[in-house]
Amino acid sequence: MAERFYPVVGRKCTGDVYNRISIEDMQQNHPHQFTLFILSYAAIQGNHNPHTSAVVQDILPATTYMEIAGIHGKPYQEYAGDRKTPEQKVADYDPADPKDTLPVPSRFGGSHGSVSFTTWHRPYVMLVEQAIGDVADRLAEALEVNNPGEAGKWVQAAKELRFPYWDWAAPQVAEEGLPPVLIEDTVEILLPGGIAEVCPNPLSYYTYQGGIPPDFANEETRSGTAYFSTWPRTFRHSPSSENGSTDKEALQAAVKNASTGIRERLGLLFLYPDDHEDPARVYDEFSNSVNESREDLNADNRGSLEGIHGLIHGSVGGNGHMSSPDYAAFDPFFFLHHSSVDRILALWEWCYSDYWMGNGYYVGEGENRRLVAWTQERGTYAQVYNEQLEPSGDRGYLYPFRLENGEYWNSEQTRFLHDKAYPKYYSYDEFLGINVAEEASGPEARRKARRAIYRYYEAAATTDKKSWGLIPVRPAEEAGLPGLFKGISNFRMFVVVVRLPEHAFNRSYNFELRYNQGTESRFIGAAAVFARPDHSPCKACAKRRANGSIIRGVIPLPFSLVNDIVASSGNTPTLETTISDITKHLSGALVDTAGKVLATAQGGKDAPIVPSGQSASSDVVPAEVAMYTSAVAEKTDDTEHPVHLFDWQAHNALFPNGWRAVDQEAF
Structure with a gap:
């Protein structure tokens, strides 16, 4: 042997x-x-x-x-x-x-x-x-x-x-x-x-x-x-x-x-x-x-x-x-x-x-x-x-x-x-x-390490307290958190959850999320699909393709971006108006690994509805692109303890008015 x-x-x-x-x-x-x-x-x-x-x-x-x-x-x-x-x-x-x-x-x-x-x-x-x-x-x-x-x-x-x-x-x-x-x-x-x-x-x-x-x-x-x-x-x-x-x-x-x-x-x-x-x-x-x-x-x-x-x-x-x-x-x-x-x-x-x-x-x-x-x-x-x-x-x-x-x-x-x-x-x-x-x-050593790692990678959460005044946070004790945990008042973390069909384009591709304001277009993040093409003899891939397998990604919105949107709002915002304000400034694109844009979408309910003749096929568009938010709690007696995310809430779909096919492959 x-x-x-x-x-x-x-x-x-x-x-x-x-x-x-x-x-x-x-x-x-x-x-x-x-x-x-x-x-x-x-x-x-x-x-x-x-x-x-x-x-x-x-x-x-x-x-x-x-x-x-x-x-x-x-x-x-x-x-x-x-x-x-x-x-x-x-x-x-x-x-x-x-x-x-x-x-x-x-x-x-x-x-x-x-x-x-x-x-x-x-x-x-x-x-x-x-x-x-x-x-x-x-x-x-x-x-x-x-x-x-x-x-x-x-x-x-x-x-x-x-x-x-x-x-x-x-x-x-x-x-x-x-x-x-x-x-x-x-x-x-x-x-x-x-x-x-x-x-x-x-x-x-x-x-x-x-x-x-x-x-x-x-x-x-x-x-x-x-x-x-x-x-x-x-x-x-x-x-x-x-x-x-x-x-x-x-x-x-x-x-x-x-x-x-x-x-x-x-x-x-x-x-x-x-x-x-x-x-x-x-x-x-x-x-x-x-x-x-x-x-x-x-x-x-x-x-x-x-x-x-x-x-x-x-x-x-x-x-x-x-x-x-x-x-x-x-x-x-x-x-x-x-x-x-x-x-x-x-x-x-x-x-x-x-x-x-x-x-x-x-x-x-x-x-x-x-x-x-x-x-x-x-x-x-x-x-x-x-x-x-x-x-x-x-x-x-x-x-x-x-x-x-x-x-x-x-x-x-x-x-x-x-x-x-x-x-x-x-x-x-x-x-x-x-x-x-x-x-x-x-x-305790493990929790301290987690807090240190999170702080190293994550930007500081700074907020305009007055502007965020009506963002609701469920009391930590009501959410069942252990004693000595206290939610950060009027602060929530915003993430975009993306679910993508693994074999939509017969190869690897990305979903890209951008923030748009006037002539500015800022890249926020991406979710990747790493997939083999149809002609690959990979039988596991063929089985997943037949079953319509879905790849899931999470894109956090930068604290600074959310804060700027909240602070610039004409009115003291609620969570609903904040979600609406954020969504209307977002856009999405499906992009292959060579940089070719295949389909695009504009955020918010007021975005133009994509005409049926220009709509991307339901076989290739994301199964979900939606906003989720979470409250954040800290342990009051231990600054080295990791923050705790709780009270997750699902909000609206980002692109309710459809995806526009940019390339023939997306039809």
Whole structure:
């Protein structure tokens, strides 16, 4: 069996836990690690520097970038690190075939839209971290043998090397966008003796090893074509050209634009209450953008980690690889992005250690209360339909990632990075006093951390007290909040909840929300759909498409914007007049990843009614775009306690007078 699989153990060979750090920190402050990382990442991509020529012959097929990236989507073929037996290699779905039934279920492909979105991607990043680390270890030893004066520098740097992240929620992103190390085609590294060398940058793009796979297919974006079948390398925001190129100006503009609202949305993820009666429901909403357990749309409106992650895919990809689930992992940026996603997961599970997917969620009350099992639409070109999903055992396996004993990783094993968890040999650098390599000392430490994280990401809530005087807030005690909680008088949080048909446009697309005042048009935020096209052999996607699956996003309105609208009102506002004033200044657009506007809508009941001949099809318009508000309570005796959102109210639909088709595809 050993020859048929490659175990994912992370950096176990180092025998210790070291931090993943940001790519900027690695480049600026850890030059030996950075050199090893660049050369090793290039090596598994098949780009061999003279310094790595002596070690590349030991790179296993399962650790090449082509094989690792192909796990997430195309090419739809068996991963070299997870060989099936001859009896399991039948390609077509057959319910009698062991390949397609438990305990060896069907193929894999990203685990999106489910509670296992977070857990599946954790061993995936560990795999590429392990592959790079193995090369770095051998390279470091060779460098020290050939340069005795450098003894102790390179081997230790290799031992500490972990896959870096790029923090897309950092404050500087709105002004700076991607750092040069992620977009320039060359990069400078430090060699023994303090020699600087410029080499090809493996973080900028990837050229396919062995040529373009035959099942790669072009994807239409209506403003052009992503020529995946002919592009020999990855691109970002490429013009519609068979030659392809990366439009760096468009890339940077999109990344800066996407950063608007990302921080506020990330802050909301740390405002889940810590006393929910059904922890699995909280984990469901946090983890993914489908929210299987959701019965009442007014239950919680804090958004999901997967939803935020999808915005980054589209903003970096544009008319390029990162925007398509089938091709995204071939862009080397993919793993820096998912390392950052995993970092947020690590912070969240540290703060909410009691919230977990469990074996399902509960519905009903009293005697009618029952457990509903999670289901998972698995697979790429074969799957088990509506398969029950559990966090451990044979129904919790995270294919194709195997352990040393030949079994597959399960979701339970992925939980936590502290020393009592299943070993992963990495952590993250300390953030706001939070060290995820250690368990929280108790509930108070977790609550303090949540408050600190929320304050870091969320803009301050400043209000004109007189203007907000008639905004109603239900008394905290009446809402059932614990003692010592007091609602902030006449203040509410405003969010827009968006529900989008996943396969409306046969590819990834965004809903964009804007505020308009006179000639000013201000981008507020977006909700992303990260979807495969109809021609993709992904059977899970086909099933969701047939069932009309819906992707959910939450866009918070900036406090400053709401305050300005309230304060500028001619009359002392009520909640109803405030909602009306806000809505009439909002507009929405459905936009593909190449930037093409497909349909638009104007907010408010007084907006012009879209004529029937210009209306977008009901198959493509959002299932819901509506305003929700929440009161906010603070604990009067503890300024470090997280604020509590309560008294959620659903208000009007933003676009009652219809969506106008801008492109033929929207009719």
